Amino acid sequence: MALELSHQRINASLSEVESEAETLQKTRPPFLFLHSKTVRSTFNNQLSSAGESLAALTTGLEKIERLRPMLHAWVEDELETHLRTRHLGYVRGLATHRYPEDWERYGRRFGMRVQRFTEFLHNLRASLSKLPAEMITESDPTLSDLYSRAAKVGAAVDAEVTFFNHLADVQRGAVAPDPGTMRRQLALSCETNVNWLRSLPVGQALRGLSDFLANYQVQIQQVRVAIVSEGNLSLPDGPKAVRGFVLPQWESLRKMVRLELDPDAIGLLVADTEKLLEGHL
Numbered sequence: 001m002a003l004e005l006s007h008q009r010i011n012a013s014l015s016e017v018e019s020e021a022e023t024l025q026k027t028r029p030p031f032l033f034l035h036s037k038t039v040r041s042t043f044n045n046q047l048s049s050a051g052e053s054l055a056a057l058t059t060g061l062e063k064i065e066r067l068r069p070m071l072h073a074w075v076e077d078e079l080e081t082h083l084r085t086r087h088l089g090y091v092r093g094l095a096t097h098r099y100p101e102d103w104e105r106y107g108r109r110f111g112m113r114v115q116r117f118t119e120f121l122h123n124l125r126a127s128l129s130k131l132p133a134e135m136i137t138e139s140d141p142t143l144s145d146l147y148s149r150a151a152k153v154g155a156a157v158d159a160e161v162t163f164f165n166h167l168a169d170v171q172r173g174a175v176a177p178d179p180g181t182m183r184r185q186l187a188l189s190c191e192t193n194v195n196w197l198r199s200l201p202v203g204q205a206l207r208g209l210s211d212f213l214a215n216y217q218v219q220i221q222q223v224r225v226a227i228v229s230e231g232n233l234s235l236p237d238g239p240k241a242v243r244g245f246v247l248p249q250w251e252s253l254r255k256m257v258r259l260e261l262d263p264d265a266i267g268l269l270v271a272d273t274e275k276l277l278e279g280h281l
Contacts, residue, residue, distance in 0.1 A: 076105075076246065076247075077109065079246055079249065080102075080105065080109065080246055083245070083246060083249065084163055089245075090102075090245050090246075091166070091167065091170055092170055092174060093245055094106075094167055094234075095167045095168075095170040095171040095174060095182070096171060096174050096175070097181075097230070097233045097234040097235060098234060098235065098245075099234060099243065099244050099245045099246075100231065100234040100235065100243055100244070101243045101244030101246075101247065102244045102245055102246050103227070103230065103231030103234045104231060105244075105246065106160075106227055106231065107224070107227050107228055107231055109160065110157075110160045110223070110224065110227055111224070113153070113156045113157045113160055114157055114220050114224075116153050116156075117150070117153045117154050117156070117157050117190060120146070120149065120150040120153050120154075121150065121209065121212075121213060121216075123146065123150075124143075124146055124147070124150055124197075124209065125206065125209055125210075125213075127142075127143055127146060128143070128202050128205055128206050128209070129206065131143070131202045132202060133201065133202050133203030133206075134201050134202070134203065135201060135202045136201055136202075137197075137198055137200070137201070137202055137205055138198060138199070144198070147194060147195075147197070147198040150194045151190075151191045151194040151195055151198075152191075153190075154190030154191040154193070154194050155190065155191040157188060157190045158187065158188055158189065158190050158191055160223075161185050161187060161188050161223055162187075164182075164184075164185055164223065164226065164227065165184045165185060167182060167230075168180070168182035168183065168184045169184075181229075181230065181233060182226070182230055183226065185219075185222065185223050185226060186219060186222075188216065188219055188220070188223075190216070193208075193212050196208070197209055197212070
């Protein structure tokens with residue numbers, strides 16, 4: 001919402017400055033070089049100021065366009081997390097194969113978390129391979145920080161599997177005595193394994209990491225197949241063929257925020273939005 005309003009304001013200002021620059025060019029004194037130094041200086045300063053304003057506004061628009069997809073993805077992800085924990089109707093709808101768009105998002109979300117965690121594991125292996133085999137990894141601040149970040153990302157992967165198993169339990173309760181289609185998946189224990197590795201000397205940690213990666217890749221594929229299979233069974237909800245729950249909820253929130261938003265506070269809101277992105281993306 002903040003970026004949208006900023007975009008509107010900058011566009012309006014850009015049109016105004018472009019109009020002023022065009023008018024300035026049209027009113028350029030003929031044979032300017034023959035005029036006094038004061039006249040030439042005044043005109044050139046005005047023209048330079050207009051050019052700087054155009055450049056600044058154009059840069060602002062470009063920045064907004066860069067931020068928009070990042071903010072969209074972050075808000076969508078946070079709203080999904082909120083609905084999973086606070087909206088039982090949404091969870092039940094997923095478990096009983098409604099909302100195909102949200103099942104598709106679940107698959108993308110799981111894939112993105114897996115990819116990020118896998119990148120951390122490869123970076124961890126590359127860092128460990130440069131150190132002495134007997135070294136205790138926690139004694140290296142850089143490596144310790146990498147372990148901490150890998151554990152945090154691993155916990156996000158674990159949460160996706162935990163949620164799938166929760167959906168399986170909800171489905172079983174909703175369709176009983178039918179056993180349902182969802183089967184609980186084995187816990188990946190990504191966070192636990194990372195924390196275990198960090199307690200080992202480098203040589204043992206490398207061997208443990210290789211073993212974990214081999215099992216992890218197999219289990220990840222099983223979970224991915226399970227998510228895709230359940231998603232393929234989902235159908236739009238209700239006679240109006242509502243394909244998803246999350247995005248309509250987001251649109252409702254946007255309308256509420258727009259009604260309550262003070263346009264005069266947009267500058268502060270944009271600054272807060274930028275800080276939010278820096279902290280989470």
